[in-house]
Structures are given as C-alpha cells and as structure tokens.
Amino acid sequence: MQIIAHRGASGDYPENTLLAIEQAIAQGADAVEIDVFSVDGELIVIHDHHLARTTNGSGSLYQHNLAQLQQLDAGLGQRIPTLWQVLQLLAPTTLWLNIELKGDNTVAPLLPLLERAKRELQFDLSRLLISSFNHHLLAALKLQLPALKLGALTASMPVDYAAFAQQLQAYSVNCDVSFINQAFVDDAKARGLKVYVYTVDQADDIARMAQYGVDGIFSNYPARSQQRLNSQ
Ligand code: G3P
Ligand code: CA
16 A cells, blocks of 8 residues: 655645655655646645645735745745646656646646656656546546546545546546545456545554555655554
C-alpha cells in the first residue's frame, strides 16, 4: 500500500508548499498530492480559493493577480508555489505526483505545462495522476492527452462509479475514507481500477485500508503512517 503525502507532509508543515513537499520526499513518501488553481494562466498550488485559511491574505484568490499572490506568506515564510516549481522539485526524484484540479480553468494551462515538463525536465508523464471531483475537466483533459492517468475523485458512495470510471477510462478511483468498504474495493479492483483513499492518518484506518487491499492512502503524516503500516 503506497503512502501519498497529502498536500505534502501537511500535518507538520504548511500544506501545498515546497517545504511540505521537500519533507514528504525526506520522509520517504511514495507520492505527493497537491491542489491547483489557475490564475493569470499560471497553475498555482493551493487548496482553497479563499486565501485566509492557509495564507496571510484575505478574500478570493481570483481577486488577486499572480504577482500579488506570490507576495503572500503561506506559512513559515513559504510562498504559494507554482505547479512548475513542484515539477522541478520532483523531477529528479522517483516519487509520483497527483495533481488535483480545483479550478474550472485548469485544463488549458496544464497541457502546455506538461509538454514543457516532458521537454525541459525529462519528466515522465506516466509519473502523474490527474484527479478532480469535476469529472468534466478530466474528460476534457483525456480528449487532449489520452495517455494521462486520471483519478476520478468521489466524496461519497457513488452509485454509478463504474460507469463514470469507464467513460473517463480512469486509472483510479480516489475515495473518501468515510464510505469505503471491502465490497467496493473488490469491485473496483475487479474492474482494473486502482483505489486510493483519503485522508488516512489514524492507526485503525490504516490497518483497515491495508486489510481491504487498497493501492494507496493519502496521509498528512507520511512517515508516521508508514511506521504504523509497518508495525502491523
Ligand atoms: O485528493 C484527495 C483529497 O485531497 C481530496 O479532497 O478536499 O483534501 O482536496 P481535498
Ligand atoms: Ca486535494
């Protein structure tokens, strides 16, 4: 079962920052998950469109331009990173990267950025998993870059998940820990889908996910979750 550092090692470091991602690498995570919005055509790494929870800014990020956003403190003096900076940081490592698309206008800037990462960083795009709760975005992306791995995010037990996963030709279903059960995991795996589960930090949840045989868990504490997994 893989450990995916959720927003980086966000339990101990400011979420979705380069520092949190560096710490995830240092802690031996298998992968990193980040959230992206598009501002001025640049993809930036942040979870909320409201700035107040994770930065010293206020209001919506859409009320700011890129330069203004990059002045903000995202915690411990960190800046809001661009997706390009994250790709640069991860390129020399073996970790894979889950990019969660949060904003509506994220597909258009993502495509040239991935081409650039392939060209300039020799970034193997098979190391990427692109996910979203907005499956329309994923469908649009798949049309443009069919080889990309897609993760269909779902926050509740989906009645039609097999249909939407098949339609998207998804690689994985990315599910909330609150609803997942053995029957769901068995069914998804029988359909050839990977199952990744968020957010799993508690020892009993880690043990339950390992028992179900899920492919990976999103954890805010990658090192601690790995230790808990190993000590079972
Ligand atoms: O991608 C898994 C998880 O991050 C989805 O929920 O709200 O934490 O972005 P959220
Ligand atoms: Ca996320």
